[in-house]
Amino acid sequence: MCGIVGAIAERNVSAILLEGLKRLEYRGYDSAGIAVYTQQQQLQRVRRTGKVAELAQALQTEPLNGQIGIAHTRWATHGVPSEANAHPHFSSTELAVVHNGIIENYQELRSELQAQGYVFTSQTDTETIVHLLHHLQKTQHDLLDALRIAVTQLHGAYGLALISAKQPDRIFAARSGSPLVIGLGIGENFLASDPLALRQVTDRFIYLEEGDIAVIERDKLQIWDEQNKPVQRDAVQYLDQAESAEKGSYRHFMLKEIYEQPQAVQRTLEDRLAADHVLPAAFGPDASTLFAKVKKIQIVACGTSYHAGMVARYWLEGLTNTPCQVEVASEFRYRHVAVQPDTLFVTISQSGETADTLAALRHRQDNAYLASLTICNVGTSSLVRESDLALLTRAGPEIGVASTKAFSTQLVGLLLLTLAIGRARHTLAPAQEREIVDALRTLSAKLNDALAISATIEAKAQLFAEKNHALFLGRGEQFPVALEGALKLKEISYIHAEAYPAGELKHGPLALVDSDMPVVTVAPNNALLEKLKSNLQEVSARGGQLLVFADREAHLSEDEQTQVVNMPSIHPVLAPILYTIPLQLLSYYVAVLKGTDVDQPRNLAKSVTVE
Numbered sequence: 243m244c245g246i247v248g249a250i251a252e253r254n255v256s257a258i259l260l261e262g263l264k265r266l267e268y269r270g271y272d273s274a275g276i277a278v279y280t281q282q283q284q285l286q287r288v289r290r291t292g293k294v295a296e297l298a299q300a301l302q303t304e305p306l307n308g309q310i311g312i313a314h315t316r317w318a319t320h321g322v323p324s325e326a327n328a329h330p331h332f333s334s335t336e337l338a339v340v341h342n343g344i345i346e347n348y349q350e351l352r353s354e355l356q357a358q359g360y361v362f363t364s365q366t367d368t369e370t371i372v373h374l375l376h377h378l379q380k381t382q383h384d385l386l387d388a389l390r391i392a393v394t395q396l397h398g399a400y401g402l403a404l405i406s407a408k409q410p411d412r413i414f415a416a417r418s419g420s421p422l423v424i425g426l427g428i429g430e431n432f433l434a435s436d437p438l439a440l441r442q443v444t445d446r447f448i449y450l451e452e453g454d455i456a457v458i459e460r461d462k463l464q465i466w467d468e469q470n471k472p473v474q475r476d477a478v479q480y481l482d483q484a485e486s487a488e489k490g491s492y493r494h495f496m497l498k499e500i501y502e503q504p505q506a507v508q509r510t511l512e513d514r515l516a517a518d519h520v521l522p523a524a525f526g527p528d529a530s531t532l533f534a535k536v537k538k539i540q541i542v543a544c545g546t547s548y549h550a551g552m553v554a555r556y557w558l559e560g561l562t563n564t565p566c567q568v569e570v571a572s573e574f575r576y577r578h579v580a581v582q583p584d585t586l587f588v589t590i591s592q593s594g595e596t597a598d599t600l601a602a603l604r605h606r607q608d609n610a611y612l613a614s615l616t617i618c619n620v621g622t623s624s625l626v627r628e629s630d631l632a633l634l635t636r637a638g639p640e641i642g643v644a645s646t647k648a649f650s651t652q653l654v655g656l657l658l659l660t661l662a663i664g665r666a667r668h669t670l671a672p673a674q675e676r677e678i679v680d681a682l683r684t685l686s687a688k689l690n691d692a693l694a695i696s697a698t699i700e701a702k703a704q705l706f707a708e709k710n711h712a713l714f715l716g717r718g719e720q721f722p723v724a725l726e727g728a729l730k731l732k733e734i735s736y737i738h739a740e741a742y743p744a745g746e747l748k749h750g751p752l753a754l755v756d757s758d759m760p761v762v763t764v765a766p767n768n769a770l771l772e773k774l775k776s777n778l779q780e781v782s783a784r785g786g787q788l789l790v791f792a793d794r795e796a797h798l799s800e801d802e803q804t805q806v807v808n809m810p811s812i813h814p815v816l817a818p819i820l821y822t823i824p825l826q827l828l829s830y831y832v833a834v835l836k837g838t839d840v841d842q843p844r845n846l847a848k849s850v851t852v853e
């Protein structure tokens with residue numbers, strides 16, 4: 243959860259770098275630093291733990307003046323948050339590097355470099371990169387060749403920027419699994435992990451692609467692809483500020499946030515995936531060892547986040563054979579829980595400040611749990627600060643009270659947790675792990691496909707505008723998706739909505755079904771589809787109106803009582819994430835038809851910090 247900024251200009255770059263860091267702060271940080279090749283013709287750095295404001299203050303007393311520099315906000319993975327672990331890292335006073343991501347084989351590299359006489363001053367994986375480059379440079383023509391060799395030796399994920407006191411007219415950059423974007427100026431150029439960091443200096447960007455290496459000069463830019471072939475990458479003009487707290491061209495924040503999901507999900511995955519597995523260090527430095535000890539998982543959350551936890555239970559038990567319990571925090575916090583040995587305590591929260599969830603974390607029978615982990619969207623929140631391990635969901639600011647992109651990114655985070663647990667416990671077959679990792683890489687595109695059917699869903703919203711009740715059905719991991727769909731509808735349109743596991747229909751709710759009770763069903767083609775079809779027959783036979791979301795492989799046909807919306811096909815494990823989208827859109831369009839206050843529904847709050 244780190245941020246990179248770099249700049250080369252004719253003017254002093256310190257202020258540009260600092261402003262860039264401030265703009266990246268929302269992603270979470272625990273320390274920050276900046277290195278500049280100064281007018282005294284040496285590499286100098288200032289680093290501080292805490293907020294970027296601390297760094298800014300330090301720069302008041304120790305100003306760095308120079309025309310080339312790199313900067314970083316850090317979210318600790320390897321090594322505690324401290325000044326020594328903060329980036330930029332140096333090799334002698336010659337090279338400085340900033341890095342996002344995780345280097346998995348850093349221990350081996352570190353030992354080899356120590357044997358060569360390199361002295362490490364931090365516990366980070368990043369410091370191995372800079373010493374490795376320094377070492378390789380001795381036998382190579384120049385730093386670019388050293389970098390080309392270094393990237394073949396780094397396993398894991400990285401986005402990195404490098405400057406050298408010997409070549410103070412260029413920034414070197416490399417990307418693999420962690421994004422980097424070059425900002426184009428006139429007679430000056432920039433680099434960042436997120437274009438947001440550079441919006442104050444440019445609106446033209448070139449996104450580096452996987453495996454790219456770049457050399458950025460003041461008035462020249464060279465990029466080489468994975469095969470070391472020189473390439474031209476197209477520049478894009480940044481039109482809209484996706485992450486700003488403004489609606490832009492959208493009528494409501496909720497709609498904007500629904501549409502941000504493909505990018506949000508992509509960000510949640512960034513620098514957390516190796517070729518065929520999830521990088522466990524994404525959860526914290528000791529996660530790998532700790533996950534191997536996990537025998538059980540207890541998830542605690544509220545509202546939408548609780549529904550995400552319910553989906554995760556199907557994944558954790560179904561894919562990794564790890565027993566998992568999920569409970570709403572307001573109940574959990576007040577009851578005696580019989581804790582099994584080696585249980586991992588997991589909280590899920592958008593805000594990280596929800597009173598009940600926080601109380602559950604604080605009041606849990608402390609020593610009874612192996613460790614605490616939070617899946618959270620706010621890096622500076624209490625839940626993140628007070629948990630042993632954390633995975634930030636990177637949804638960006640969510641303004642609409644009804645949670646949308648926070649939910650889908652929580653699901654992605656929980657699937658990453660599932661895969662990491664399965665790997666550490668050796669309960670997930672490597673082939674299946676690889677298959678899911680591959681599918682995750684296409685998830686963002688699939689979500690775009692689902693968003694493309696928005697007009698069809700808008701038309702279906704008419705079915706609900708005059709109704710007072712609705713029923714949502716799903717089976718298996720689609721049951722929590724149905725619960726979340728019902729919650730969205732009731733939150734913003736005030737229509738009474740209930741969700742049931744479809745098999746429970748005949749045990750009560752079927753009595754409510756008539757032509758005034760629309761029944762929404764999520765029906766991807768999975769092992770439970772045939773069972774679900776029988777449940778749908780039960781509804782039709784009672785005159786109920788069905789709206790079914792299904793892929794073509796489900797072979798569901800329309801009739802007078804049944805309307806089918808075709809969904810893109812998707813790997814079954816990822817289906818809960820995809821099928822959430824049409825239910826969000828449906829509730830949104832129903833609320834618009836009803837003229838309710840979509841973004842601030844009555845009686846509800848975005849963050850419930852009181853009991």
Ligand code: G6P
Pocket residue numbers: 544545546547590591592593594595596599643644645846847848849850
């Ligand atoms: C409130 C919000 C919900 C959210 C819940 C839990 O009820 O309106 O959207 O799901 O709190 O919040 P958290 O921030 O812990 O996810």
